[in-house]
Amino acid sequence: MKLEFMSGNMAIAEGAITAGMRFFAGYPITPASDIMEYLAEVLPEKGGLVVQYEDEIASINAALGASWAGVKSMTATSGPGFSLMVEALSLAAITETPVVVADIMRAGPSTGVPTKTSQSDVFQVRYAPHGEHLIPALAPWSVQEAYDLTIKAFNISELVRTPVILLSDAVVAHMWESAIIKDVNEVEIVNRKKPSTPPNEYMPYKPDEDLIPPMANFGEGYKVLVESLAHDERGYYRQSNDVYRKLIWRLINKVKRHIDKIYDYETYYLNNETEYLIISYGSTARSALAAVRDLRRKGVKVGMFRPKTLWPTKEEVIKEVTKDVKKVFVVENNTGKMVAEFERYIKKAEVVSIPILSLDIPTPEEILEVVSSWL
Amino acid sequence: MAVTSEASLRYSTHPLDKYLRADRLPHIWCSGCGIGVALGSILRAIDRRVREGSLDPSKVVFVTGIGCSARASFYVGFDSAHTIHGRAIAFASGAKLANPELQVMVVGGDGDIAGIGGNHLIHAARRNLDIIVFMITNFVYAMTGGQLAPTTPQGLYTTTTPHGNPERPLNVIKLVSALMPNYVARASITHPPLIEQYTYKALGMEGFRFIEIMSTCPEVFGRHAGYRDPVTLYNVLRSKVRVKQNPHVDESELSWESGIVLGEYLIRNEPGYVRKLKEVVR
Numbered sequence: 001m002k003l004e005f006m007s008g009n010m011a012i013a014e015g016a017i018t019a020g021m022r023f024f025a026g027y028p029i030t031p032a033s034d035i036m037e038y039l040a041e042v043l044p045e046k047g048g049l050v051v052q053y054e055d056e057i058a059s060i061n062a063a064l065g066a067s068w069a070g071v072k073s074m075t076a077t078s079g080p081g082f083s084l085m086v087e088a089l090s091l092a093a094i095t096e097t098p099v100v101v102a103d104i105m106r107a108g109p110s111t112g113v114p115t116k117t118s119q120s121d122v123f124q125v126r127y128a129p130h131g132e133h134l135i136p137a138l139a140p141w142s143v144q145e146a147y148d149l150t151i152k153a154f155n156i157s158e159l160v161r162t163p164v165i166l167l168s169d170a171v172v173a174h175m176w177e178s179a180i181i182k183d184v185n186e187v188e189i190v191n192r193k194k195p196s197t198p199p200n201e202y203m204p205y206k207p208d209e210d211l212i213p214p215m216a217n218f219g220e221g222y223k224v225l226v227e228s229l230a231h232d233e234r235g236y237y238r239q240s241n242d243v244y245r246k247l248i249w250r251l252i253n254k255v256k257r258h259i260d261k262i263y264d265y266e267t268y269y270l271n272n273e274t275e276y277l278i279i280s281y282g283s284t285a286r287s288a289l290a291a292v293r294d295l296r297r298k299g300v301k302v303g304m305f306r307p308k309t310l311w312p313t314k315e316e317v318i319k320e321v322t323k324d325v326k327k328v329f330v331v332e333n334n335t336g337k338m339v340a341e342f343e344r345y346i347k348k349a350e351v352v353s354i355p356i357l358s359l360d361i362p363t364p365e366e367i368l369e370v371v372s373s374w375l
Numbered sequence: 376m377a378v379t380s381e382a383s384l385r386y387s388t389h390p391l392d393k394y395l396r397a398d399r400l401p402h403i404w405c406s407g408c409g410i411g412v413a414l415g416s417i418l419r420a421i422d423r424r425v426r427e428g429s430l431d432p433s434k435v436v437f438v439t440g441i442g443c444s445a446r447a448s449f450y451v452g453f454d455s456a457h458t459i460h461g462r463a464i465a466f467a468s469g470a471k472l473a474n475p476e477l478q479v480m481v482v483g484g485d486g487d488i489a490g491i492g493g494n495h496l497i498h499a500a501r502r503n504l505d506i507i508v509f510m511i512t513n514f515v516y517a518m519t520g521g522q523l524a525p526t527t528p529q530g531l532y533t534t535t536t537p538h539g540n541p542e543r544p545l546n547v548i549k550l551v552s553a554l555m556p557n558y559v560a561r562a563s564i565t566h567p568p569l570i571e572q573y574t575y576k577a578l579g580m581e582g583f584r585f586i587e588i589m590s591t592c593p594e595v596f597g598r599h600a601g602y603r604d605p606v607t608l609y610n611v612l613r614s615k616v617r618v619k620q621n622p623h624v625d626e627s628e629l630s631w632e633s634g635i636v637l638g639e640y641l642i643r644n645e646p647g648y649v650r651k652l653k654e655v656v657r
Contacts, residue, residue: 023473044656049472054498058465061458065438065469068456069477073469091459218454218470219477221433223396225449226456228441236399237449 004181008146008172011179012102013038015150016074018182020189021100022048023066023073025059027081030114031170032104035076056081060088064097068226070217072154076102079121080110086128089163093133093251095226096205096213098157098192100150105169107359116359117170119282119333125165126311132248134255136262137165137311139282143177149308152264155190160258161212167310169333171283171361199223205247206233211254255312263307263314269296270303272324276375277349278304279342280331283361288331290364291371300375310338318345325349329371333358394418394432395452402450404443407597407605409564409590413511414447414482416567420574430578435478438467440492442484443518443592444511461491464499467506475505475649478578485512485526489547493525496547500554503582505647507574510547510585512629513592514600521595528631532599548587548627552641557582559641561627563589565613569637576639581647589616589635 006014013035016024024043026036040050053059059075066073077085082103092099105121107113125137138153140146146168153164195202195214199222207213213233216222225235232243255262268289270277276295280288285306295302305321307313322328322342327350330339336355343351354370356362389397395418404410424430435453439445441460448455454477458466463481471479481488488496488510499506515533516522522535525545532539552559558577562570570588577584591597591612593605602608615634619626622638629635646654 023469025469049652049656051468051472053465054494057462058468058495058498061462061465062469062472064458065456065466065471066473067469069470069473071473073473087459088462095456217474218436219434219474222454223452224454224456225396226458227449228457228459235449 001180001182001186003178005176005178006143007034007174007176008140008143008168009034009104009174010038011143011147012076012150012166012168013042014181015147016100016154017043017046018184018187019072019151019154020191021072021074021154022046023063023071024048024050024075025053025062025066025073026050026075027053027056027059027077029078029081031106031173032076032078032081032102035102056084057088060085060101063099064088064092067097067099068218068224070219072098072158074100074102076104078104078106079108079124082121082124083128087130089129089135090131090133091228092163093129093135094131094228094230096161096215096251097163098161099163100153100157100166101163102166102168104173105167113359115170117283117333117361119169119284120337121167122310122334122337125167132252134252134312135163135165136255136309137167138308139167139310140172140308141282141285141306142172143175144179145308146172147179147181151187151189155188156262158190158192159212159261160254161192161215162255167282169283195222203233204235205231207250207254211250211257259312259314262312263309263317265308265317266306267321268292268304268306270305270321273301274303274324275326276300276302276329277322277325277327278302278329278331278371279307280304281307281310281338284331284333287362287364288367291367294364294368295371313341313345315345318342319347322346322349327352327374329354329374331356331362331367333362391415391418391422393452394421395450399450403446405594407591407593407608408443409513409592410444410447410511412564412567413509413570413588413590414450416570417509417574418451420571420578423575424578430478434476435480436467436470438463438470438479438481440483440487441518442487444482444484445487447482461487462495463487464492464495464506464508468499468504471504471506472649479506481506481508483510484517485510485514485547486516486524489545490525496551497554500551500556500583500585502648503556503645503651505581505583505649507577507584507586510587511590512587513590513596515592515596517592517595521599526629544629546627546629548640549624551585552624552627555643556585556641557643557645557647558584560585560639561587561589561635561637563612563616563637564591565589565609565616566618566637569618573639581650582643582645583647589637
C-alpha cells in the first residue's frame with residue numbers, strides 16, 4: 001500500500017494492473033489516450049501487453065479475443081470511440097465475455113469539444129449496444145475512486161462474466177489527487193470461475209445455480225465455442241423461443257442476481273430530518289456536495305445521494321433514500337438524463353431535473369442558484 | 376451381411392470427424408458450395424501436422440466473423456469463436472497475443488475479410504501478425520441473398536446492382552502482398568490438394584499467412600452468372616483457374632475474363648509480430 005499523487009487516468013491504469021489486467025488494446029482519443037500511454041510504459045514490466053490498434057472496433061474485439069485466451073483485458077476510449085465499440089459490446093454480452101471498457105466522457109455530440117468534460121454518455125453506455133443486455137457501468141468522482149472502481153469493474157466482469165463500463169469524464173481523468181494504491185494481496189481480486197467438469201462433458205453456456213457458466217479458456221482442451229448467435233447451453237445456434245427466452249432472461253437475471261456485488265453508492269447528510277435530496281454522480285457530484293454544504297450552513301435540511309454504480313439501478317436503494325424527502329434534485333452535466341432513470345422509482349417526492357451543461361464542471365454557485373430557486 | 380450397413384454409412388465414421396463437432400452435421404452449406412471442400416482440405420492439413428507431432432489440436436483456435444464461410448467455426452472440433460461481421464481478425468489477434476502458444480486461424484468470405492473487415496486485414500498483414508487467414512472467395516454476398524461483393528466481376532447482376540456492377544473487383548492478393556507479410560497464396564476448391572499443401576506449409580510458419588481460396592456458389596453467384604448448375608459452375612471455375620509455380624503478384628488479377636492464377640505469391644521468413652514484440656519489450 002502506498003500513497004501516490006496521480007491523475008484519474010493514471011489511477012484507472014493502476015487499478016487495472018492491480019486487478020490483474022494484462023492485455024490492453026486501444027486507439028488514441030482525447031481525453032483517454034494517456035491511459036494507454038501510461039500502460040504502454042509500465043504494463044510490459046508486469047508481463048502484460050499494450051497494442052495500439054487500427055481503430056476502436058479492432059481494439060474492443062482484440063480485448064474480447066484476449067479475454068477468451070485467459071487474460072484479463074480492457075480498452076479505453078471516449079464517446080465517439082465508444083460508439084464504434086457498441087456492436088462488440090453486444091457480442092461480449094451474448095458470449096458472456098469478461099472485459100472492461102473505460103469511457104472517459106467528453107463534450108459531444110460528434111467531435112464536440114474534445115478536451116472538455118461532459119456526462120452525456122450515461123445513456124449511450126446503457127442503451128447503445130443493440131439487443132438485450134444489462135451491462136453494468138460505474139462512475140468515479142475522484143482519483144481514488146477511479147482506482148477503486150476500476151478494480152471493482154474487473155471483479156464484476158470476472159464474477160458475472162459480463163462487459164463492464166467504467167464511466168469517467170475529462171475532469172476526473174486529468175485532475176491530480178493523492179490516492180492509495182494497493183498491493184494485490186491487500187484487495188479482493190475476483191477471477192472467473194473455471195469448469196469442474198471434464199472437457200468432454202463441458203458445456204460453455206450451462207450455468208451454475210448463480211446463473212453464471214464456468215468459463216474455460218482457449219488452449220485448455222475444452223473445445224470452447226464462443227457463439228454470437230443465440231445459443232443453447234452447448235453454444236449451438238437455435239431458432240427457438242424457448243432457447244432464446246431462457247438465454248436472454250439468464251443474461252439479464254445473472255446481473256440482477258448479483259446486484260449487491262455491483263451496486264455501490266454514498267450518502268451525505270441523509271437522516272430522517274432531511275427534506276431535500278440532491279442526487280449527483282461523477283465529477284458533478286463534487287460541486288453538488290459543496291452546494292449541499294452551503295445550503296446546510298443556511299439552515300436548509302438537504303442531503304445528498306451519489307450513486308457510484310449508474311447501471312443497473314438498485315431500485316430499493318433509490319426508494320429508500322427518497323422515501324422521506326419532499327423534493328429530489330438530480331444535478332448532472334448534460335441535458336437531463338439519469339433523472340429519467342431515478343424518477344421511475346421515486347413515488348412520493350417531487351423530482352426536479354437540474355441539468356447544467358458545463359465544459360468544465362457545473363460550479364457550486366450555479367448549482368446553488370438553481371436549487372435555491374426550487375426550495 | 377450387407378456391405379453398406381446403416382452404421383457404415385453414418386457420417387460419424389468419417390476420418391476427419393475427430394476435428395468436427397459431428398453432432399452438428401449435416402451442415403448448412405448448399406449443394407455444390409465449395410466451402411466444405413475448402414474446410415476438408417484445411418482439416419487434412421491440420422491432421423497431417425497433428426499426426427507428425429508438430430501441432431497440438433488443443434491449441435488450435437478457429438475464429439470467424441459472419442457469412443457462409445464463417446459458419447466453419449461452429450462445425451470444427453477445436454476452440455472456436457463465431458464472432459461479428461468483419462472483426463474475426465481483430466478478435467483473433469487478441470487471442471494470439473494474449474496466448475502466443477495458440478495456433479489461431481481465421482476463416483471468412485471475401486466480404487467478411489476484405490469488405491467490412493478490410494482495415495483489420497491490412498493492419499494484421501502489415502504487423503506480420505502470427506495468424507493464418509483463409510479467405511474463401513465466392514464473388515458474392517451469399518448468406519444475405521446475393522448482394523454485391525468487393526470481388527464481384529464488373530458488369531454482373533447482383534441484387535444490389537440490378538443494372539450491372541459498375542465497380543472493379545478487389546485483388547486481395549495484390550493488396551496483402553503489398554504489405555509484405557510472410558505468406559500469400561491463392562488456391563481453389565477445384566484443386567483441393569493445393570489448399571491442403573498451402574495450409575500445411577502455412578502451419579509451419581510464423582507471421583501473417585494469407586490464403587485465398589477460389590470457391591463455387593452455384594445457389595447465389597451461379598444464379599446471377601448463369602451457372603446455376605453446380606457441376607457447370609465447378610467446370611467454369613476449373614477452366615478459369617491456372618496453377619503456376621511462384622507467380623508474380625502482377626499476375627494475380629482477379630479476372631473472370633482472362634483467368635485466375637493460383638500459386639504461392641509471397642514466401643518470406645521475417646520475424647512475426649509476437650517475436651518482434653519480444654525484441655522490443657524486454
